[in-house]
Amino acid sequence: MKARRLLSTLLTSCALLLGASAAQAAYPDKPITMIVAYGAGGSTDVTARMLVPFIEKYLGGGARIVVMNRGGAGGEIGFAAIADAPPDGYTIGFINTPNVVTIPIERNARFTLDRLDPLVNIVDDPGVMTVHGDSPYKTVEDLVAQAKANPNTITVGSTGVGSDDHLGMLLLQRQTGARFTHVPFPGSAENYRSMLGRHTQVCGQNLGEGLRGKAGGDNIRILGVMSKERWSMAPDVPTFKELGHDFTMASLRGIGAPKGLPADVRSKLVEAVTKAANDPEFQSKARDTFQPLRILDSEAFTVELKQLDGEYRALWSEFPWLK
Known part of the structure:
Protein backbone atom coordinates (compact mmCIF):
# COMPACT_ATOMS: atom_id res chain seq x y z
CA MET A 1 0.00 0.00 0.00
CA LYS A 2 2.79 2.40 0.90
CA ALA A 3 4.56 1.59 -2.38
CA ARG A 4 1.36 2.23 -4.36
CA ARG A 5 0.80 5.55 -2.58
CA LEU A 6 4.40 6.59 -3.21
CA LEU A 7 4.10 5.66 -6.90
CA SER A 8 0.80 7.56 -7.14
CA THR A 9 2.39 10.63 -5.54
CA LEU A 10 5.35 10.47 -7.91
CA LEU A 11 3.09 10.14 -10.93
CA THR A 12 0.97 13.06 -9.78
CA SER A 13 4.07 15.21 -9.23
CA CYS A 14 5.39 14.33 -12.67
CA ALA A 15 2.04 15.16 -14.23
CA LEU A 16 1.98 18.53 -12.50
CA LEU A 17 5.52 19.29 -13.60
CA LEU A 18 4.78 18.26 -17.18
CA GLY A 19 1.61 20.31 -17.11
CA ALA A 20 3.49 23.36 -15.84
CA SER A 21 6.14 22.93 -18.52
CA ALA A 22 3.49 22.63 -21.20
CA ALA A 23 1.75 25.78 -19.96
CA GLN A 24 5.05 27.60 -19.87
CA ALA A 25 5.95 26.50 -23.40
CA ALA A 26 2.53 27.53 -24.67
CA TYR A 27 3.04 31.27 -24.16
CA PRO A 28 1.69 33.01 -26.08
CA ASP A 29 -1.40 30.89 -26.70
CA PRO A 126 15.91 63.80 -32.02
CA GLY A 127 13.52 66.74 -32.25
CA VAL A 128 13.32 69.15 -35.18
CA MET A 129 11.35 72.20 -36.23
CA THR A 130 9.77 71.87 -39.67
CA VAL A 131 7.95 74.45 -41.80
CA HIS A 132 6.11 74.34 -45.13
CA GLY A 133 8.40 74.77 -48.12
CA ASP A 134 6.64 78.03 -49.00
CA SER A 135 7.02 79.45 -45.48
CA PRO A 136 8.76 82.83 -45.21
CA TYR A 137 10.85 81.36 -42.40
CA LYS A 138 14.05 79.96 -43.87
CA THR A 139 16.02 79.48 -40.67
CA VAL A 140 15.54 79.06 -36.93
CA GLU A 141 16.74 82.65 -36.51
CA ASP A 142 13.93 83.83 -38.79
CA LEU A 143 11.44 82.19 -36.42
CA VAL A 144 13.13 83.62 -33.35
CA ALA A 145 13.27 87.15 -34.78
CA GLN A 146 9.56 87.12 -35.65
CA ALA A 147 8.55 85.59 -32.31
CA LYS A 148 10.57 88.21 -30.41
CA ALA A 149 9.35 91.19 -32.42
CA ASN A 150 5.75 89.94 -32.54
CA PRO A 151 5.14 87.60 -29.59
CA ASN A 152 2.68 84.70 -30.00
CA THR A 153 2.17 85.29 -33.74
CA ILE A 154 3.87 82.01 -34.73
CA THR A 155 1.99 78.78 -34.01
CA VAL A 156 4.01 75.67 -33.18
CA GLY A 157 2.31 72.27 -33.24
CA SER A 158 3.32 69.40 -30.99
CA THR A 159 2.19 65.95 -29.88
CA GLY A 160 0.95 67.33 -26.57
CA VAL A 161 1.81 69.24 -23.43
CA GLY A 162 5.09 67.97 -21.98
CA SER A 163 6.09 66.19 -25.20
CA ASP A 164 9.59 66.53 -26.62
CA ASP A 165 8.16 68.83 -29.31
CA HIS A 166 6.62 71.10 -26.66
CA LEU A 167 9.68 71.11 -24.39
CA GLY A 168 11.97 71.84 -27.36
CA MET A 169 9.86 74.91 -28.17
CA LEU A 170 9.95 76.03 -24.52
CA LEU A 171 13.73 75.63 -24.30
CA LEU A 172 14.14 77.75 -27.44
CA GLN A 173 11.87 80.40 -25.87
CA ARG A 174 13.83 80.26 -22.65
CA GLN A 175 17.17 80.84 -24.37
CA THR A 176 16.06 83.53 -26.81
CA GLY A 177 13.19 85.41 -25.21
CA ALA A 178 10.97 84.55 -28.18
CA ARG A 179 7.29 83.73 -27.55
CA PHE A 180 5.40 81.17 -29.64
CA THR A 181 1.79 79.98 -29.49
CA HIS A 182 1.67 76.26 -28.65
CA VAL A 183 -0.89 74.05 -30.44
CA PRO A 184 -1.04 70.48 -29.03
CA PHE A 185 -2.30 67.55 -31.13
CA PRO A 186 -3.16 63.95 -30.11
CA GLY A 187 -0.44 62.52 -32.36
CA SER A 188 2.38 63.32 -34.76
CA ALA A 189 0.36 62.58 -37.90
CA GLU A 190 -2.28 65.19 -37.00
CA ASN A 191 0.43 67.67 -36.05
CA TYR A 192 2.25 67.17 -39.36
CA ARG A 193 -0.92 67.42 -41.48
CA SER A 194 -1.79 70.71 -39.80
CA MET A 195 1.54 72.21 -40.87
CA LEU A 196 1.19 70.81 -44.39
CA GLY A 197 -2.26 72.39 -44.61
CA ARG A 198 -0.79 75.67 -43.26
CA HIS A 199 -3.13 75.69 -40.28
CA THR A 200 -0.06 75.87 -38.04
CA GLN A 201 3.17 77.51 -39.12
CA VAL A 202 5.71 75.22 -37.46
CA CYS A 203 5.63 71.50 -36.79
CA GLY A 204 7.62 70.45 -33.76
CA GLN A 205 8.34 66.82 -34.61
CA ASN A 206 11.09 64.22 -34.78
CA LEU A 207 13.78 63.96 -37.40
CA GLY A 208 12.59 60.60 -38.75
CA GLU A 209 9.09 61.99 -39.36
CA GLY A 210 10.40 64.99 -41.25
CA LEU A 211 12.76 62.93 -43.39
CA ARG A 212 9.99 60.47 -44.28
CA GLY A 213 7.87 63.41 -45.36
CA LYS A 214 10.64 64.82 -47.55
CA ALA A 215 11.32 61.41 -49.07
CA GLY A 216 7.61 61.12 -49.86
CA GLY A 217 7.70 64.37 -51.82
CA ASP A 218 6.21 66.73 -49.24
CA ASN A 219 7.14 70.38 -49.71
CA ILE A 220 8.73 71.03 -46.34
CA ARG A 221 11.87 72.55 -44.84
CA ILE A 222 13.58 71.15 -41.72
CA LEU A 223 15.19 74.13 -39.97
CA GLY A 224 17.30 72.39 -37.33
CA VAL A 225 17.78 69.23 -35.30
CA MET A 226 18.00 69.10 -31.48
CA SER A 227 20.81 66.54 -31.32
CA LYS A 228 24.44 66.76 -30.26
CA GLU A 229 25.66 66.14 -33.79
CA ARG A 230 24.25 66.16 -37.31
CA TRP A 231 22.75 62.84 -38.36
CA SER A 232 24.53 61.03 -41.20
CA MET A 233 21.30 60.63 -43.21
CA ALA A 234 20.54 64.36 -42.94
CA PRO A 235 23.96 66.05 -43.17
CA ASP A 236 22.44 69.32 -44.44
CA VAL A 237 20.29 69.85 -41.32
CA PRO A 238 22.21 71.93 -38.74
CA THR A 239 21.98 71.23 -35.03
CA PHE A 240 20.40 73.83 -32.74
CA LYS A 241 23.74 73.92 -30.90
CA GLU A 242 25.50 74.99 -34.11
CA LEU A 243 22.92 77.75 -34.42
CA GLY A 244 23.75 79.05 -30.95
CA HIS A 245 21.04 77.28 -28.95
CA ASP A 246 22.79 74.84 -26.62
CA PHE A 247 20.18 72.22 -25.80
CA THR A 248 19.14 68.78 -27.00
CA MET A 249 15.77 67.06 -27.09
Whole structure:
Protein backbone atom coordinates (compact mmCIF):
# COMPACT_ATOMS: atom_id res chain seq x y z
CA MET A 1 0.00 0.00 0.00
CA LYS A 2 2.79 2.40 0.90
CA ALA A 3 4.56 1.59 -2.38
CA ARG A 4 1.36 2.23 -4.36
CA ARG A 5 0.80 5.55 -2.58
CA LEU A 6 4.40 6.59 -3.21
CA LEU A 7 4.10 5.66 -6.90
CA SER A 8 0.80 7.56 -7.14
CA THR A 9 2.39 10.63 -5.54
CA LEU A 10 5.35 10.47 -7.91
CA LEU A 11 3.09 10.14 -10.93
CA THR A 12 0.97 13.06 -9.78
CA SER A 13 4.07 15.21 -9.23
CA CYS A 14 5.39 14.33 -12.67
CA ALA A 15 2.04 15.16 -14.23
CA LEU A 16 1.98 18.53 -12.50
CA LEU A 17 5.52 19.29 -13.60
CA LEU A 18 4.78 18.26 -17.18
CA GLY A 19 1.61 20.31 -17.11
CA ALA A 20 3.49 23.36 -15.84
CA SER A 21 6.14 22.93 -18.52
CA ALA A 22 3.49 22.63 -21.20
CA ALA A 23 1.75 25.78 -19.96
CA GLN A 24 5.05 27.60 -19.87
CA ALA A 25 5.95 26.50 -23.40
CA ALA A 26 2.53 27.53 -24.67
CA TYR A 27 3.04 31.27 -24.16
CA PRO A 28 1.69 33.01 -26.08
CA ASP A 29 -1.40 30.89 -26.70
CA LYS A 30 -3.63 33.86 -27.63
CA PRO A 31 -3.09 37.21 -29.40
CA ILE A 32 -0.91 39.83 -27.70
CA THR A 33 -2.08 43.45 -27.75
CA MET A 34 0.56 46.08 -28.48
CA ILE A 35 -0.69 49.52 -27.41
CA VAL A 36 0.49 52.63 -29.23
CA ALA A 37 -0.36 55.73 -27.18
CA TYR A 38 -0.67 57.88 -30.32
CA GLY A 39 -2.73 57.94 -33.51
CA ALA A 40 -2.39 55.74 -36.57
CA GLY A 41 0.15 56.91 -39.12
CA GLY A 42 2.41 58.63 -36.60
CA SER A 43 6.04 57.78 -36.04
CA THR A 44 5.47 55.37 -33.13
CA ASP A 45 2.71 53.64 -35.06
CA VAL A 46 5.02 53.20 -38.07
CA THR A 47 7.72 51.65 -35.86
CA ALA A 48 5.25 49.38 -34.08
CA ARG A 49 3.70 47.95 -37.23
CA MET A 50 7.11 47.43 -38.79
CA LEU A 51 8.49 45.68 -35.69
CA VAL A 52 5.51 43.42 -34.92
CA PRO A 53 6.15 40.74 -37.60
CA PHE A 54 9.69 40.30 -36.32
CA ILE A 55 8.62 39.95 -32.68
CA GLU A 56 6.04 37.36 -33.83
CA LYS A 57 8.80 35.53 -35.71
CA TYR A 58 11.05 35.27 -32.65
CA LEU A 59 8.25 34.40 -30.23
CA GLY A 60 7.44 31.50 -32.52
CA GLY A 61 4.56 29.07 -32.24
CA GLY A 62 2.28 31.09 -34.48
CA ALA A 63 2.38 34.13 -32.17
CA ARG A 64 0.11 36.98 -33.17
CA ILE A 65 0.37 40.61 -32.06
CA VAL A 66 -2.39 43.16 -32.68
CA VAL A 67 -1.49 46.87 -32.68
CA MET A 68 -4.07 49.03 -30.89
CA ASN A 69 -3.94 52.84 -31.08
CA ARG A 70 -5.01 54.46 -27.80
CA GLY A 71 -4.18 58.12 -28.43
CA GLY A 72 -5.08 61.14 -26.34
CA ALA A 73 -3.93 63.29 -23.41
CA GLY A 74 -0.36 63.41 -24.71
CA GLY A 75 0.00 59.63 -24.41
CA GLU A 76 -1.53 59.29 -20.95
CA ILE A 77 -4.48 57.17 -22.10
CA GLY A 78 -2.24 54.62 -23.80
CA PHE A 79 0.40 54.52 -21.08
CA ALA A 80 -2.31 54.04 -18.43
CA ALA A 81 -3.82 51.21 -20.49
CA ILE A 82 -0.47 49.42 -20.42
CA ALA A 83 0.04 50.01 -16.69
CA ASP A 84 -3.52 48.90 -15.84
CA ALA A 85 -3.40 45.68 -17.88
CA PRO A 86 -2.99 42.27 -16.21
CA PRO A 87 0.75 41.48 -15.99
CA ASP A 88 0.46 38.27 -17.98
CA GLY A 89 2.39 39.13 -21.13
CA TYR A 90 -0.68 39.65 -23.29
CA THR A 91 -0.54 43.45 -23.16
CA ILE A 92 2.63 45.33 -24.09
CA GLY A 93 3.13 48.70 -25.72
CA PHE A 94 5.41 51.51 -26.72
CA ILE A 95 6.42 53.93 -23.98
CA ASN A 96 7.71 57.26 -25.27
CA THR A 97 9.88 59.88 -23.65
CA PRO A 98 9.61 62.50 -22.51
CA ASN A 99 5.82 62.07 -22.16
CA VAL A 100 5.92 58.86 -20.12
CA VAL A 101 8.21 60.70 -17.69
CA THR A 102 6.74 64.22 -17.79
CA ILE A 103 3.02 63.41 -17.51
CA PRO A 104 3.21 62.11 -13.90
CA ILE A 105 5.39 65.12 -12.99
CA GLU A 106 3.03 67.76 -14.35
CA ARG A 107 -0.30 66.35 -13.15
CA ASN A 108 -2.08 63.66 -11.14
CA ALA A 109 -1.82 61.11 -13.94
CA ARG A 110 -3.63 57.81 -14.41
CA PHE A 111 -0.29 55.99 -14.29
CA THR A 112 3.13 56.37 -12.70
CA LEU A 113 6.48 55.43 -14.16
CA ASP A 114 7.09 52.74 -11.51
CA ARG A 115 3.98 50.85 -12.70
CA LEU A 116 5.60 50.21 -16.06
CA ASP A 117 8.30 47.66 -16.84
CA PRO A 118 10.76 48.87 -19.53
CA LEU A 119 11.72 45.85 -21.63
CA VAL A 120 13.77 47.04 -24.62
CA ASN A 121 14.27 50.49 -26.15
CA ILE A 122 14.14 50.65 -29.94
CA VAL A 123 14.40 54.25 -31.23
CA ASP A 124 16.07 57.49 -30.11
CA ASP A 125 14.68 60.19 -32.43
CA PRO A 126 15.91 63.80 -32.02
CA GLY A 127 13.52 66.74 -32.25
CA VAL A 128 13.32 69.15 -35.18
CA MET A 129 11.35 72.20 -36.23
CA THR A 130 9.77 71.87 -39.67
CA VAL A 131 7.95 74.45 -41.80
CA HIS A 132 6.11 74.34 -45.13
CA GLY A 133 8.40 74.77 -48.12
CA ASP A 134 6.64 78.03 -49.00
CA SER A 135 7.02 79.45 -45.48
CA PRO A 136 8.76 82.83 -45.21
CA TYR A 137 10.85 81.36 -42.40
CA LYS A 138 14.05 79.96 -43.87
CA THR A 139 16.02 79.48 -40.67
CA VAL A 140 15.54 79.06 -36.93
CA GLU A 141 16.74 82.65 -36.51
CA ASP A 142 13.93 83.83 -38.79
CA LEU A 143 11.44 82.19 -36.42
CA VAL A 144 13.13 83.62 -33.35
CA ALA A 145 13.27 87.15 -34.78
CA GLN A 146 9.56 87.12 -35.65
CA ALA A 147 8.55 85.59 -32.31
CA LYS A 148 10.57 88.21 -30.41
CA ALA A 149 9.35 91.19 -32.42
CA ASN A 150 5.75 89.94 -32.54
CA PRO A 151 5.14 87.60 -29.59
CA ASN A 152 2.68 84.70 -30.00
CA THR A 153 2.17 85.29 -33.74
CA ILE A 154 3.87 82.01 -34.73
CA THR A 155 1.99 78.78 -34.01
CA VAL A 156 4.01 75.67 -33.18
CA GLY A 157 2.31 72.27 -33.24
CA SER A 158 3.32 69.40 -30.99
CA THR A 159 2.19 65.95 -29.88
CA GLY A 160 0.95 67.33 -26.57
CA VAL A 161 1.81 69.24 -23.43
CA GLY A 162 5.09 67.97 -21.98
CA SER A 163 6.09 66.19 -25.20
CA ASP A 164 9.59 66.53 -26.62
CA ASP A 165 8.16 68.83 -29.31
CA HIS A 166 6.62 71.10 -26.66
CA LEU A 167 9.68 71.11 -24.39
CA GLY A 168 11.97 71.84 -27.36
CA MET A 169 9.86 74.91 -28.17
CA LEU A 170 9.95 76.03 -24.52
CA LEU A 171 13.73 75.63 -24.30
CA LEU A 172 14.14 77.75 -27.44
CA GLN A 173 11.87 80.40 -25.87
CA ARG A 174 13.83 80.26 -22.65
CA GLN A 175 17.17 80.84 -24.37
CA THR A 176 16.06 83.53 -26.81
CA GLY A 177 13.19 85.41 -25.21
CA ALA A 178 10.97 84.55 -28.18
CA ARG A 179 7.29 83.73 -27.55
CA PHE A 180 5.40 81.17 -29.64
CA THR A 181 1.79 79.98 -29.49
CA HIS A 182 1.67 76.26 -28.65
CA VAL A 183 -0.89 74.05 -30.44
CA PRO A 184 -1.04 70.48 -29.03
CA PHE A 185 -2.30 67.55 -31.13
CA PRO A 186 -3.16 63.95 -30.11
CA GLY A 187 -0.44 62.52 -32.36
CA SER A 188 2.38 63.32 -34.76
CA ALA A 189 0.36 62.58 -37.90
CA GLU A 190 -2.28 65.19 -37.00
CA ASN A 191 0.43 67.67 -36.05
CA TYR A 192 2.25 67.17 -39.36
CA ARG A 193 -0.92 67.42 -41.48
CA SER A 194 -1.79 70.71 -39.80
CA MET A 195 1.54 72.21 -40.87
CA LEU A 196 1.19 70.81 -44.39
CA GLY A 197 -2.26 72.39 -44.61
CA ARG A 198 -0.79 75.67 -43.26
CA HIS A 199 -3.13 75.69 -40.28
CA THR A 200 -0.06 75.87 -38.04
CA GLN A 201 3.17 77.51 -39.12
CA VAL A 202 5.71 75.22 -37.46
CA CYS A 203 5.63 71.50 -36.79
CA GLY A 204 7.62 70.45 -33.76
CA GLN A 205 8.34 66.82 -34.61
CA ASN A 206 11.09 64.22 -34.78
CA LEU A 207 13.78 63.96 -37.40
CA GLY A 208 12.59 60.60 -38.75
CA GLU A 209 9.09 61.99 -39.36
CA GLY A 210 10.40 64.99 -41.25
CA LEU A 211 12.76 62.93 -43.39
CA ARG A 212 9.99 60.47 -44.28
CA GLY A 213 7.87 63.41 -45.36
CA LYS A 214 10.64 64.82 -47.55
CA ALA A 215 11.32 61.41 -49.07
CA GLY A 216 7.61 61.12 -49.86
CA GLY A 217 7.70 64.37 -51.82
CA ASP A 218 6.21 66.73 -49.24
CA ASN A 219 7.14 70.38 -49.71
CA ILE A 220 8.73 71.03 -46.34
CA ARG A 221 11.87 72.55 -44.84
CA ILE A 222 13.58 71.15 -41.72
CA LEU A 223 15.19 74.13 -39.97
CA GLY A 224 17.30 72.39 -37.33
CA VAL A 225 17.78 69.23 -35.30
CA MET A 226 18.00 69.10 -31.48
CA SER A 227 20.81 66.54 -31.32
CA LYS A 228 24.44 66.76 -30.26
CA GLU A 229 25.66 66.14 -33.79
CA ARG A 230 24.25 66.16 -37.31
CA TRP A 231 22.75 62.84 -38.36
CA SER A 232 24.53 61.03 -41.20
CA MET A 233 21.30 60.63 -43.21
CA ALA A 234 20.54 64.36 -42.94
CA PRO A 235 23.96 66.05 -43.17
CA ASP A 236 22.44 69.32 -44.44
CA VAL A 237 20.29 69.85 -41.32
CA PRO A 238 22.21 71.93 -38.74
CA THR A 239 21.98 71.23 -35.03
CA PHE A 240 20.40 73.83 -32.74
CA LYS A 241 23.74 73.92 -30.90
CA GLU A 242 25.50 74.99 -34.11
CA LEU A 243 22.92 77.75 -34.42
CA GLY A 244 23.75 79.05 -30.95
CA HIS A 245 21.04 77.28 -28.95
CA ASP A 246 22.79 74.84 -26.62
CA PHE A 247 20.18 72.22 -25.80
CA THR A 248 19.14 68.78 -27.00
CA MET A 249 15.77 67.06 -27.09
CA ALA A 250 14.77 63.62 -28.33
CA SER A 251 12.20 60.85 -27.97
CA LEU A 252 13.14 57.39 -26.76
CA ARG A 253 10.60 54.83 -27.95
CA GLY A 254 10.74 51.37 -26.46
CA ILE A 255 8.60 48.40 -25.53
CA GLY A 256 7.18 48.30 -22.03
CA ALA A 257 4.73 46.14 -20.09
CA PRO A 258 2.75 46.33 -16.86
CA LYS A 259 4.95 45.72 -13.82
CA GLY A 260 4.84 42.18 -12.43
CA LEU A 261 5.27 39.90 -15.45
CA PRO A 262 6.08 36.25 -14.63
CA ALA A 263 9.85 35.82 -14.97
CA ASP A 264 9.63 33.25 -17.77
CA VAL A 265 7.17 35.34 -19.80
CA ARG A 266 9.24 38.48 -19.34
CA SER A 267 12.40 36.67 -20.39
CA LYS A 268 10.71 35.34 -23.52
CA LEU A 269 9.37 38.78 -24.46
CA VAL A 270 12.70 40.53 -23.89
CA GLU A 271 14.53 37.93 -25.96
CA ALA A 272 12.03 38.13 -28.82
CA VAL A 273 11.95 41.95 -28.91
CA THR A 274 15.75 42.16 -28.73
CA LYS A 275 16.18 39.70 -31.60
CA ALA A 276 13.49 41.51 -33.59
CA ALA A 277 15.19 44.89 -33.13
CA ASN A 278 18.56 43.43 -34.18
CA ASP A 279 17.17 41.52 -37.15
CA PRO A 280 19.03 42.73 -40.29
CA GLU A 281 15.79 42.96 -42.26
CA PHE A 282 14.11 45.13 -39.60
CA GLN A 283 17.21 47.31 -39.35
CA SER A 284 17.20 47.76 -43.13
CA LYS A 285 13.52 48.77 -43.04
CA ALA A 286 14.29 51.19 -40.20
CA ARG A 287 17.02 52.86 -42.25
CA ASP A 288 14.73 53.07 -45.27
CA THR A 289 12.09 54.84 -43.15
CA PHE A 290 14.57 57.13 -41.34
CA GLN A 291 14.18 55.68 -37.86
CA PRO A 292 17.25 56.34 -35.69
CA LEU A 293 17.67 53.07 -33.80
CA ARG A 294 19.21 52.91 -30.34
CA ILE A 295 18.63 49.49 -28.84
CA LEU A 296 18.92 49.41 -25.05
CA ASP A 297 18.43 46.38 -22.82
CA SER A 298 16.05 46.48 -19.86
CA GLU A 299 18.65 47.66 -17.38
CA ALA A 300 20.02 50.46 -19.56
CA PHE A 301 16.51 51.53 -20.59
CA THR A 302 15.42 51.70 -16.94
CA VAL A 303 18.51 53.69 -15.93
CA GLU A 304 17.89 56.18 -18.73
CA LEU A 305 14.24 56.66 -17.71
CA LYS A 306 15.22 57.26 -14.09
CA GLN A 307 17.86 59.75 -15.16
CA LEU A 308 15.34 61.60 -17.34
CA ASP A 309 12.87 61.61 -14.46
CA GLY A 310 15.40 63.44 -12.30
CA GLU A 311 16.26 65.92 -15.07
CA TYR A 312 12.64 66.74 -15.88
CA ARG A 313 11.70 67.14 -12.22
CA ALA A 314 14.51 69.67 -11.89
CA LEU A 315 13.33 71.43 -15.06
CA TRP A 316 9.73 71.46 -13.79
CA SER A 317 10.78 73.05 -10.51
CA GLU A 318 12.56 75.80 -12.46
CA PHE A 319 9.84 76.54 -15.01
CA PRO A 320 6.61 74.47 -15.01
CA TRP A 321 5.52 73.96 -18.61
CA LEU A 322 1.86 73.30 -17.76
CA LYS A 323 -0.09 76.47 -17.11
